[in-house]
Amino acid sequence: MLILYLTPEVWPYKRVGGLAEVARELPLALGALGHTVAVVTTKPRLDAQMEAGLQRLDVTLEVPVSWKRHQAQVFSQASGPGVTNYLIGHEHLFDREGLYGNAFGDYEDNAERFIFYSRACLELARVMGWPVDVFHANDWTTGLVPVYLQSIYAQEPLFAKTASVMTIHNLGKQGLFWHYDMPLTGLGWEYFTPEAMEFYGQINFLKTGLVFADMISTVSQRYAEEILTPEMGFGLDGVLRKRRDRLTTVINGLDYEAWNPARDPRLAANYSVDNPDPKAVCRQELARLFHLEQDSGRPLTAVVGRLVDRKGLDLISAAMEQLFDLGLDLVVMGFGEDHYHARLKELERLHPGRLGVHVGYEMDLAHRIMAGADMLLMPSRYEPCGLHQMQAMRYGTVPVVRATGGLDDTVLNHHAARPGTGFKFEPYDVPAMLEAVQKAVAAFKNHQEWRGIMQRGMSQDFSWQAAAPLYVDIYQKAQNYAAQRRRG
Numbered sequence: 001m002l003i004l005y006l007t008p009e010v011w012p013y014k015r016v017g018g019l020a021e022v023a024r025e026l027p028l029a030l031g032a033l034g035h036t037v038a039v040v041t042t043k044p045r046l047d048a049q050m051e052a053g054l055q056r057l058d059v060t061l062e063v064p065v066s067w068k069r070h071q072a073q074v075f076s077q078a079s080g081p082g083v084t085n086y087l088i089g090h091e092h093l094f095d096r097e098g099l100y101g102n103a104f105g106d107y108e109d110n111a112e113r114f115i116f117y118s119r120a121c122l123e124l125a126r127v128m129g130w131p132v133d134v135f136h137a138n139d140w141t142t143g144l145v146p147v148y149l150q151s152i153y154a155q156e157p158l159f160a161k162t163a164s165v166m167t168i169h170n171l172g173k174q175g176l177f178w179h180y181d182m183p184l185t186g187l188g189w190e191y192f193t194p195e196a197m198e199f200y201g202q203i204n205f206l207k208t209g210l211v212f213a214d215m216i217s218t219v220s221q222r223y224a225e226e227i228l229t230p231e232m233g234f235g236l237d238g239v240l241r242k243r244r245d246r247l248t249t250v251i252n253g254l255d256y257e258a259w260n261p262a263r264d265p266r267l268a269a270n271y272s273v274d275n276p277d278p279k280a281v282c283r284q285e286l287a288r289l290f291h292l293e294q295d296s297g298r299p300l301t302a303v304v305g306r307l308v309d310r311k312g313l314d315l316i317s318a319a320m321e322q323l324f325d326l327g328l329d330l331v332v333m334g335f336g337e338d339h340y341h342a343r344l345k346e347l348e349r350l351h352p353g354r355l356g357v358h359v360g361y362e363m364d365l366a367h368r369i370m371a372g373a374d375m376l377l378m379p380s381r382y383e384p385c386g387l388h389q390m391q392a393m394r395y396g397t398v399p400v401v402r403a404t405g406g407l408d409d410t411v412l413n414h415h416a417a418r419p420g421t422g423f424k425f426e427p428y429d430v431p432a433m434l435e436a437v438q439k440a441v442a443a444f445k446n447h448q449e450w451r452g453i454m455q456r457g458m459s460q461d462f463s464w465q466a467a468a469p470l471y472v473d474i475y476q477k478a479q480n481y482a483a484q485r486r487r488g
């Protein structure tokens with residue numbers, strides 16, 4: 001099959017969340033199955049070295065946005081067997097510090113930016129002469145692609161058999177814009193209805209994708225159930241319930257080669273499930289790196305990811321003193337809301353030797369943290385899938401998580417009577433979180449028990465090899481539905 005995988009976040013060019021890693025690894029797994037994948041993304045501001053790895057193609061795209069014709073350059077880079085990344089370059093729209101926004105909030109021209117990008121994906125396929133089997137759109141930024149295929153591009157011969165799939169990585173971000181932006185889409189007002197793109201008076205990009213895609217998927221089973229409820233459906237649960245027959249689930253995988261403690265060159269020592277002892281060397285190094293007390297005997301606990309409410313940062317920052325009282329040392333790495341950066345830096349100053357904070361997300365450091373920590377704390381308010389808990393388990397770091405979405409699907413709650421791979425709690429509040437941490441600390445003190453939890457986690461298999469064929473199946477279903485749709 002010829003698959004176009006669409007998202008503005010692709011590792012190593014740009015990362016905001018886990019989607020960037022998925023956008024690199026899933027296409028590679030599909031390529032390994034013999035499919036051809038073009039990953040079409042936007043060209044962010046890159047450093048010279050990254051820039052040097054790109055090849056500029058001899059085409060200029062003319063992308064209509066309202067009355068304008070945006071000219072876009074196209075760059076490419078081979079990613080792996082069968083997989084090529086294409087970067088759509090537009091200086092004014094995408095050569096910026098942030099992808100979605102900056103410290104002042106979302107960019108005010110996001111409607112134009114992502115309409116441009118969505119149409120550029122279709123224009124690229126047309127100019128290159130690609131008879132695409134599937135456009136695989138991801139999240140709100142690419143939500144208009146499915147409707148374009150059934151409207152502006154419906155008569156395009158290259159797309160005569162083309163289907164679309166929409167994957168939800170986060171239902172909380174929908175791409176809501178005022179109705180005056182409708183003309184930018186190039187679609188008529190007849191699309192501005194509750195059955196199509198309209199959502200309480202606004203245009204909703206994600207809703208549009210969910211309404212028009214031939215198949216819909218999301219990234220964990222529990223999240224798929226959660227988004228059908230009013231509590232977690234962000235106003236789109238009704239739309240999703242209506243299209244329930246098209247909604248499927250594939251849990252994300254982890255790149256088991258990139259994340260391999262036995263071979264990871266970033267680590268101070270390598271270790272494996274059969275030989276976990278050298279992990280202690282990584283732990284020492286991590287404590288040194290973050291200026292924590294050496295050999296404290298206390299469980300070194302990591303918090304990694306976006307420092308935002310959604311990831312449970314409100315719980316963590318409210319409970320910090322109690323976490324110290326329970327005996328944790330903490331390292332925090334991530335980037336997010338300014339007030340969390342400030343609060344965490346302040347706490348770091350107040351608790352020297354107990355808390356280390358790195359504002360920013362560095363992939364190398366992420367590997368070292370997963371290797372050096374004893375536990376990972378991830379009390380997300382909601383979590384479509386989550387990758388850090390899988391990385392943690394792979395590195396023998398025990399996750400303490402809220403039982404939501406993919407966290408619930410991937411972590412098996414540990415009891416002395418029923419051995420598991422981590423610790424879970426349900427209610428989103430400080431006491432529930434502390435109770436789970438307390439259980440983890442108790443288990444930590446029992447060397448045998450702890451080692452069992454670590455080793456069970458390290459033996460889990462969350463690989464893309466299992467996930468990729470499931471997507472192929474979804475693509476085939478989407479093609480069947482698209483054929484039905486065309487027959488009317």
Ligand code: GLC
Pocket residue numbers: 017018019022169170219252383384385386387406
């Ligand atoms: C988003 C979700 C996260 C998921 C990732 C990749 O970042 O918040 O849970 O793992 O997308 O699907």
